[in-house]
Each structure stands twice: as C-alpha cells, then as structure tokens.
Amino acid sequence: MAGVTPRILRPEHPAPRPLAGLAEAFALDVEADLDGVEVTGITNDSSDVQPGDLFAALPGARRHGAAFAADAVERGAVAVVTDPAGAAEAAVDVPVIVVDEPRAALGEIAAWVYRTGEQPPKLYGITGTNGKTSTSFMLEGLLADLGFVTGLSTTAERHVGDLVVTSKLTTPEASELHALLARMREAGVRAAVLEVSAQAIERHRIDGVVFDVVAFTNLSHDHLDDYGSMEAYFDVKAELFTPDRAQRGVVCVDGEWGARIAERSRIPVTTVTSEPGREADWHVDIWEETPASTSFTLTGIDGRAIEVQIPFIGRHMAVDAAIAILMLVEDGFEIDAITESIDRGMRATLPGRIERVSGDEGPAVFVDYGHSPDAFAQTLEALRRVTEGRLVMVFGADGDRDATKREDMGRIAAELADAVVVTDFNPRSEDAAAIRAQVLAGARAAAGEKPVLEASPEEAAIREAIALAGEGDTVLWAGPGDADYRDVAGVREPFVARDEARLALHEAGWL
Numbered sequence: 301m302a303g304v305t306p307r308i309l310r311p312e313h314p315a316p317r318p319l320a321g322l323a324e325a326f327a328l329d330v331e332a333d334l335d336g337v338e339v340t341g342i343t344n345d346s347s348d349v350q351p352g353d354l355f356a357a358l359p360g361a362r363r364h365g366a367a368f369a370a371d372a373v374e375r376g377a378v379a380v381v382t383d384p385a386g387a388a389e390a391a392v393d394v395p396v397i398v399v400d401e402p403r404a405a406l407g408e409i410a411a412w413v414y415r416t417g418e419q420p421p422k423l424y425g426i427t428g429t430n431g432k433t434s435t436s437f438m439l440e441g442l443l444a445d446l447g448f449v450t451g452l453s454t455t456a457e458r459h460v461g462d463l464v465v466t467s468k469l470t471t472p473e474a475s476e477l478h479a480l481l482a483r484m485r486e487a488g489v490r491a492a493v494l495e496v497s498a499q500a501i502e503r504h505r506i507d508g509v510v511f512d513v514v515a516f517t518n519l520s521h522d523h524l525d526d527y528g529s530m531e532a533y534f535d536v537k538a539e540l541f542t543p544d545r546a547q548r549g550v551v552c553v554d555g556e557w558g559a560r561i562a563e564r565s566r567i568p569v570t571t572v573t574s575e576p577g578r579e580a581d582w583h584v585d586i587w588e589e590t591p592a593s594t595s596f597t598l599t600g601i602d603g604r605a606i607e608v609q610i611p612f613i614g615r616h617m618a619v620d621a622a623i624a625i626l627m628l629v630e631d632g633f634e635i636d637a638i639t640e641s642i643d644r645g646m647r648a649t650l651p652g653r654i655e656r657v658s659g660d661e662g663p664a665v666f667v668d669y670g671h672s673p674d675a676f677a678q679t680l681e682a683l684r685r686v687t688e689g690r691l692v693m694v695f696g697a698d699g700d701r702d703a704t705k706r707e708d709m710g711r712i713a714a715e716l717a718d719a720v721v722v723t724d725f726n727p728r729s730e731d732a733a734a735i736r737a738q739v740l741a742g743a744r745a746a747a748g749e750k751p752v753l754e755a756s757p758e759e760a761a762i763r764e765a766i767a768l769a770g771e772g773d774t775v776l777w778a779g780p781g782d783a784d785y786r787d788v789a790g791v792r793e794p795f796v797a798r799d800e801a802r803l804a805l806h807e808a809g810w811l
C-alpha cells in the first residue's frame with residue numbers, strides 16, 4: 301500500500317526457541333519433522349516476516365494467508381502454522397504445523413514464542429466505543445509520573461518507554477501484540493496500557509494476555525457493519541470482564557450499557573458516573589470548564605475524594621480521566637500518591653483528540669478524532685460551553701465502515717453546531733460523493749435555517765469553515781484527529797488535518 305506504513309515493534313534480541321517445544325507445549329500432533337528448527341518470532345503478515353519467523357497463515361475474509369506462505373518462506377520464515385485448507389494450499393519446503401483454528405491459537409503460540417507470560421508488566425486494558433485512546437494516554441501519563449517506565453498501544457501511537465511509533469490497527473493482531481510486549485520487556489517497561497477494540501476481543505487479538513485492570517468507557521452507535529446490532533456489539537465488549545481476561549474492572553455507568561456491563565461482569569468492578577442522581581461507587585462532579593481545562597471532584601461513596609484538573613475540554617474528557625484514576629485505585633495505588641501526581645499536573649498530551657491548532661487570534665480551531673454520533677455530541681456540547689460566538693463544524697463519514705451512522709452524524713452536527721460543512725473522510729473503496737449525500741440528508745433534515753455546506757476535498761472544506769468564523773467563534777474539524785494519512789480508493793496518501801488547518805488559518809491571516 302502506498303503512503304504511510306507504520307513500523308511494527310519487535311524484540312531486538314529475541315531468544316530462539318526449538319519448535320519441537322511448541323508441539324510439546326500445546327500437545328500438537330505434528331507430521332512434519334521439527335528437529336533442529338528454531339523460531340525467533342511469529343507473524344500473520346507475510347510482508348512483516350523476519351528471518352527465523354514462524355508464519356501464521358490465517359484464513360481471512362478476503363483471502364487465505366496460505367497464499368502468501370511461499371513469499372513468507374522466501375523472506376526467511378522457517379515454518380508455517382495454518383489450518384487444513386491452508387496446509388493444502390501452501391506449497392512450501394519448510395515444516396507446516398496444522399491446527400483447526402490458527403487465529404484462535406495465535407495468541408497462545410505468540411506468547412510461547414516471545415515468552416510474554418514470564419514476568420509481564422502491569423497490564424491495563426481499556427474498551428468502549430469512544431474514549432479508549434484518551435483514557436489510555438491519561439493513564440500512561442499518570443503511571444509515568446508515578447515512576448514507571450511505561451508502554452502504550454492505541455489507535456494513535458504505540459510507546460515503548462520513549463520510543464514512539466504510529467499504529468496500524470487499534471489493537472494489533474496477537475502476534476504483533478506479543479512482539480510489542482517482548483520489546484517492552486527488553487526496555488524495562490513495568491506498566492503497559494493497551495486499548496482493546498471489540499474486533500480485538502472477537503478476533504483473538506488479546507489472547508494470551510491477562511489484564512490486571514480493565515475499563516469500560518461507554519457504548520454507542522458504531523461498528524454495526526461488523527456486529528449487526530448493539531446487543532451483539534455489547535456481548536463482545538462484555539467478554540473482557542471475565543476471569544480469563546482480567547482480574548478487576550472499572551465501569552462507567554453513564555448511559556444504559558455500562559450498568560449492564562457491571563451487572564454481567566464476572567470479575568469485581570467499581571463503577572463511576574458523571575450523571576447526577578445515578579447510582580455508582582464514584583461520582584464525577586464538574587465545577588469548572590474553561591477553553592483550556594476542566595476541573596472536577598471525584599468522590600467515592602466511602603467519602604474519599606480527589607480534586608482533579610485536566611488540560612482538556614469537556615465532560616467526556618473528565619470521565620476518561622476519572623476512569624484512568626480509578627484503574628490505579630483498583631490496582632491498589634494509594635489515593636495520596638495519585639493525588640500528588642495529579643497536583644503536579646497531568647503529563648498526557650492527546651494527539652488529535654479535541655486538539656487546539658489555532659493561535660491567540662481569530663477563531664479557535666480544533667481537530668478531533670470523533671467519528672460517531674455520540675463522539676460528535678460530546679465534543680460539540682463541550683465546545684459550546686466554552687465558546688462565546690458561533691460553532692462551525694466540518695466533518696465527513698468514513699467509507700467501508702458502518703453506513704447506518706452517517707445520517708445520525710449529520711443530524712447531531714446540524715442540531716448542535718451553528719453551521720456545518722460536510723466533506724470527505726477516508727472514503728476508502730466507496731464513492732465519496734455518495735457518502736456525503738447520506739450525511740447531508742441527515743444534516744439538512746435537522747438544520748432548519750442553519751447553513752449546511754458541502755465541500756470536497758477536505759482542503760476546501762476547512763477553508764470554507766474558517767471563512768465562516770471569526771474572533772470568538774470555534775471551528776471543530778472532526779474525523780481525522782492525528783492521522784497522518786487519508787485513504788482514498790485503498791491508497792493511503794499522506795495527509796495531516798492539523799497541518800492543513802494551520803495552513804488555512806495562515807492563509808486567512810489568523811496565524
């Protein structure tokens with residue numbers, strides 16, 4: 301794929317393991333001769349193969365990985381693990397290990413290859429429709445401040461101590477995840493925060509990992525192309541709250557789904573809410589919102605209280621921060637130590653999450669990663685509370701992803717902003733104009749007298765939005781967040797919304 305290719309992090313000094321030991325450890329009935337074969341890594345992606353790897357040829361929606369087995373061997377794979385169909389297809393002269401469901405076995409095998417079960421770091425996992433990345437960054441910031449060498453895996457970035465790379469998937473495939481954990485061990489990482497998507501739980505990407513603490517942020521309309529219904533989507537998320545996956549949990553019970561997660565959970569959980577009058581173990585009471593910060597008190601039903609100021613805007617960000625704090629409380633950290641860390645000022649920066657890109661003059665311009673109706677609502681409501689003038693929103697809906705949310709995204713934007721500019725956002729294989737038409741239908745039905753504009757490409761849209769705004773107004777560009785590419789017709793071309801917005805502000809004389 302042209303354009304931006306994220307780097308995969310692996311251990312720099314992997315210790316070889318005899319493959320015969322794998323067969324023994326998993327009681328595999330292997331026909332091939334494994335004597336003398338040693339593996340140093342594992343991957344399910346032929347383009348990522350390193351010499352000494354075990355190549356996992358997985359059946360996929362589009363093709364069977366076995367079609368790439370010969371390529372993997374050419375790149376240095378010393379053996380292949382696959383299913384019976386893959387074994388029949390893979391024409392290779394290295395040992396082939398056959399298992400019924402290689403994807404379901406990948407996590408445990410990768411944990412064996414990289415020995416990630418031995419002395420793992422503290423592991424924190426965060427799931428939910430929105431807020432996973434934000435909560436993960438805030439938790440990592442707190443852990444770093446508490447003296448830990450930290451690791452992080454999110455949609456935006458992966459961190460191993462000070463090393464930062466961009467991400468491909470939100471939660472990596474199991475082979476990549478265990479390679480990352482092994483790299484973290486080499487770097488002395490003692491606490492790692494991992495964002496856990498529903499796709500990751502369902503597709504065995506977090507197999508072989510048991511979290512110390514997991515958290516649930518919220519559930520709202522998204523990914524119905526994958527799950528068909530909110531109930532099915534919920535069922536997948538709930539699986540994280542079981543003893544095979546985690547020891548303890550923190551659940552935000554704002555909205556209807558959190559209470560159901562807490563009820564269904566098979567591990568001990570603590571609950572938190574920002575809704576007055578709702579029952580929970582902890583309450584978030586916001587007492588100040590400014591264009592640069594949000595202040596709140598986090599109060600437990602046992603009387604414990606923590607005063608918090610975060611350098612981010614909005615109730616949703618306060619909730620994310622509260623979840624991060626409570627994950628530490630659940631893990632046994634002293635409230636005093638956490639409070640001292642918060643008082644020193646939260647170290648986290650959130651790439652592309654309600655990130656201000658404008659200067660002191662002219663409209664305040666923010667880029668945001670929101671790409672679902674609820675994310676739009678939360679961010680628009682937060683910005684409304686700190687905006688004196690008008691609120692202009694520019695956004696699009698992504699292609700090859702849940703099309704049923706598009707009209708709703710248009711409707712929410714038109715209801716909560718004063719003017720909207722509908723544009724493109726990663727159309728992928730779809731026709732960008734057809735996606736815009738669906739979004740516009742929702743926006744126009746709800747807009748009344750408010751302006752609803754259409755502009756393509758994004759460069760034109762942000763300029764239209766800035767032209768509509770002046771001193772005291774706010775422009776929100778939702779969708780791209782911190783992404784460094786846009787996907788048009790399956791090709792990732794370099795594109796950074798933050799840079800484009802700054803250029804547009806400069807051209808308009810504001811920067």
Ligand SMILES: CC(=O)N[C@H]1[C@@H](OP(=O)(O)OP(=O)(O)OC[C@H]2O[C@@H](n3ccc(=O)[nH]c3=O)[C@H](O)[C@@H]2O)O[C@H](CO)[C@@H](O)[C@@H]1O[C@H](C)C(=O)N[C@@H](C)C(=O)N[C@H](CCC(=O)O)C(=O)O
Binds near residue numbers: 345
């Ligand atoms: C629906 C889904 O999750 N699909 C993932 C899945 O695809 P698939 O099983 O259909 O695989 P495939 O493309 O048919 O390929 C079959 C096998 O051949 C291998 N292959 C393929 C090509 C090649 O050159 N060499 C090679 O070895 C592939 O690595 C794969 O193992 O396995 C692929 C290989 O790892 C992933 O790239 C792909 O993610 C796609 C790109 C994707 O967009 N996933 C999204 C929906 C996703 O997972 N999103 C969540 C976040 C959602 C959120 O909260 O916003 C995430 O965690 O990222």
Ligand SMILES: Nc1ncnc2c1ncn2[C@@H]1O[C@H](COP(=O)(O)OP(=O)(O)OP(=O)(O)O)[C@@H](O)[C@H]1O
Binds near residue numbers: 435668
């Ligand atoms: N607690 C929250 N509730 C609702 N919306 C939120 C919350 N936190 C963040 N958001 C919105 O969702 C957007 C995405 O936030 P973030 O990247 O933290 O979520 P995510 O769950 O990691 O998303 P993704 O899975 O798509 O990577 C933000 O830019 C913001 O608009």
